[in-house]
Amino acid sequence: MKWFLVPYDLASFYLKILFHCESHRSTLSLNTHHPAIMYIAVSKRIVQTKPIRILLFALACSLFFSACQSKDSSGSEQNSNSKSEAEFTDLNREKSNLSDYKGKPIILHFWATWCKPCIEEFPSLKEAQPRLEKENVQFLIASDEELDLIEKFQTRFKTGLNLIQLSEGSLAEFGVYALPTTLILNAEGKEINRISGKIDWSSIESIDQLTNLKQ
DSSP states (O other), X not given: OOEEEEEEETTTTEEOOOOOEETTEEOOOOOOSSTTEEEEEEEHHHHTSHHXXXXXXXXXXXXXXXXXXXXXXXXXXXXXXXXXXXXXXXXXXXXXXXXXGTTSOEEEEEOOTTOHHHHHXXXXXXXXXXXXXXXXXXXXXXEXXXXXXXXXXXXXXXXXXXXXXXXXXXXXXXXXXXXXXXEEEOTTSOEEEEEESOOOTTSHHHHHHHHGGGO
């Protein structure tokens, strides 16, 4: 029986099956570029059955979330410090740190110019921003793309949002592997909530929940 590598990209929840054979020899190749990819060796004959695929995917998900919980418990203080030290550039090309807003809750919203769900979210996001800023909540709409690209997007669409640029690779440092993602930091700069996917920022429930950050 030959064995093959099955990688699971759990960050985006896409299941891919790769079979790699060389000169009729079974081989295993490891790729650690993405922390959310796990590898399970299974036989080609077994993995072709649907129940086994489902079982393997469920197992991989369980392992992934267990790893996340372990990481959160052991490195929460270090992650909090790295967040507060994260440097960004605004559209005036002025540099700041998240620590500059210490004493204010922060909504750090990650997006990209190519992300359709992110752009669809902008109208309700624009509506919510002034309401939350009245409650002393700092709104930062962050992308790790080139600043020129962000500026062109702002010029074209006139979002009215506080767009900033984080350095390349910052998304991974924040543990963000899908867009849009929203991080909610309390007044001490500690992450207290994380929301993946689009949010209806115009809903009263969402606004009420977020304005309670200052309490």
